[in-house]
Amino acid sequence: MDKNINITVRVWRQKGPKEKGRFETYSLKEVSQSASFLEMMDILNEQLIAEGKDPIAYDHDCREGICGMCSLYINGHPHGPDDSITTCQLHMRRFDDGDTITVEPWRSAGFPIIRD
Numbered sequence: 001m002d003k004n005i006n007i008t009v010r011v012w013r014q015k016g017p018k019e020k021g022r023f024e025t026y027s028l029k030e031v032s033q034s035a036s037f038l039e040m041m042d043i044l045n046e047q048l049i050a051e052g053k054d055p056i057a058y059d060h061d062c063r064e065g066i067c068g069m070c071s072l073y074i075n076g077h078p079h080g081p082d083d084s085i086t087t088c089q090l091h092m093r094r095f096d097d098g099d100t101i102t103v104e105p106w107r108s109a110g111f112p113i114i115r116d
């Protein structure tokens with residue numbers, strides 16, 4: 001049964017293609033394990049906006065596992081810990097209370113970082 005979890009999210013932040021990036025660390029409380037990973041990112045962005053901070057920019061489109069736009073590196077793995085799924089099909093039930101989750105952009109010369 002899904003529950004709410006408290007997590008720490010380390011996110012690569014980069015203001016532009018020529019800017020030096022860095023990890024920033026955020027705490028999120030009471031995240032439903034029923035939420036998708038991108039819904040968790042939306043919640044984090046709502047928190048950042050409420051705090052007067054820039055939201056995290058990340059690419060996505062369909063959120064149905066079809067388009068392949070949601071290309072995040074999660075804990076060192078493309079699209080996260082599961083095989084053969086996209087980031088938008090990953091759910092927070094794959095994570096435990098107290099986990100630290102590291103989120104990075106897809107690093108490839110063919111997909112240069114525009115922001116975050």
Ligand code: FES
Pocket residue numbers: 060061062063064065066067068069070086087088089
């Ligand atoms: S947003 Fe389309 S596959 Fe994830």
